[in-house]
Amino acid sequence: MSDNSIFRVQVLEGRGFGEDPQTLLCTAQFACETKSTQYSVNTDTHIWNSTLSWSLSREELRKAHASGSTHCKVSVLRKDGTRLGWVVVSLRSAKLQSQYKSDPQGRTGSSNREL
Numbered sequence: 001m002s003d004n005s006i007f008r009v010q011v012l013e014g015r016g017f018g019e020d021p022q023t024l025l026c027t028a029q030f031a032c033e034t035k036s037t038q039y040s041v042n043t044d045t046h047i048w049n050s051t052l053s054w055s056l057s058r059e060e061l062r063k064a065h066a067s068g069s070t071h072c073k074v075s076v077l078r079k080d081g082t083r084l085g086w087v088v089v090s091l092r093s094a095k096l097q098s099q100y101k102s103d104p105q106g107r108t109g110s111s112n113r114e115l
Helices: 058-066 091-100
Strands: 005-014 022-030 033-036 040-042 046-056 071-078 083-090
Touching: 005 022, 005 071, 022 046, 033 046, 040 046, 046 058, 083 091
Parallel strands: none
Antiparallel strands: 005 046, 022 033, 022 040, 022 071, 071 083
């Protein structure tokens, strides 16, 4: 059995980008490694439907925690590199939600979150 932990971020869609056609990309940075979705070309709503995954050994995860990397920053960028927005996902809160099988509103039940 592997001692690796898997951290996954699902990037499904984004809305409210305006009526002008745009080419957008989502990037996520975790544990000093950056992953990206494919480009989406559309107007107001963009659909990426991608999963970005990191596999970390116990030692790598310990180093990430020690260096303060307990979060994942997800950014939406235009093709020219202009950042339109970002969100930070906390590894600690995602781990707690996964352990207790609850969503952000506190409801319990089945969950597809993995860590």
